[in-house]
Amino acid sequence: MLREVARGSSGRPRIVALTTGETGPAWTTRALRAGVRAVLPRAAAAEEVVLAIEAVAAGLVVLHPDRVDALRRVQPGQDRSHRAVRESLTARETEVLTMMAEGLGNKRIAARLGISGHTVKFHVASVLGKLSASSRTEAVTIGLREGLIMI
Structure with missing residues (x-):
């Protein structure tokens, strides 16, 4: 019974989050988009x-x-949502950021992507x-x- 309650018809876990008072509207929005189904203090x-x-x-x-x-108190455009950040990064920039998270330096990123080190520096700066x-x-x-990325 508990397993049936914990998983929805999609088979994905249903998550209930208990939060500290330090989480704001942006956190709540991200949590809901990530699959959290209940947010309680x-x-x-x-x-x-x-x-x-x-x-x-x-x-x-x-x-x-x-x-x-x-x-309700959040005004549109009041704070930069993760959607705006995600949309501002190109697919290549996201790839570079992912490789940065893996600890790769510019030369290794360049080799993996088949681009020049100069181009990698440009993407990192961007x-x-x-x-x-x-x-x-x-x-x-x-x-x-x-x-934006997962490791």
């Missing part, structure tokens, strides 16, 4: 958690009222600029956090 009562699990098992999405209020990152490490961190 960590301080939620046990009864609320049980009800959320039952609702998710029935195919519903559950958001705590404070999450809904926070989402990724850093578009992500407003000051280093390769920061770019990879942003890419992971925003769901």
Whole structure:
């Protein structure tokens, strides 16, 4: 029974997230897009958690009222969503960012992609600029956090 509740008809896990107060509307949006089906504060009562699990098992999405209020307060364009970031990176820039996350240097990226080292430097600079990152490490961190790449 528990396995049936935990997985939907698609066979994918249904996720209930308990959050700290530090997560904002952008996090909630990313979580929902990633497959989370319920977002509750960590301080939620046990009864609320049980009800959320039952609702998710029935195919519903559950958001705590404070999450809904926070989402309502966000104005379009107020903060740069991960969709805007994702759309701003080209497919090649995303490939380069993924290889940066693997720890590859410019020469190895160039060899893997069959392009010149100069072109790789151009792509790396473009990724850093578009992500407003000051280093390769920061770019990879942003890419992971925003769901642009996975390692």
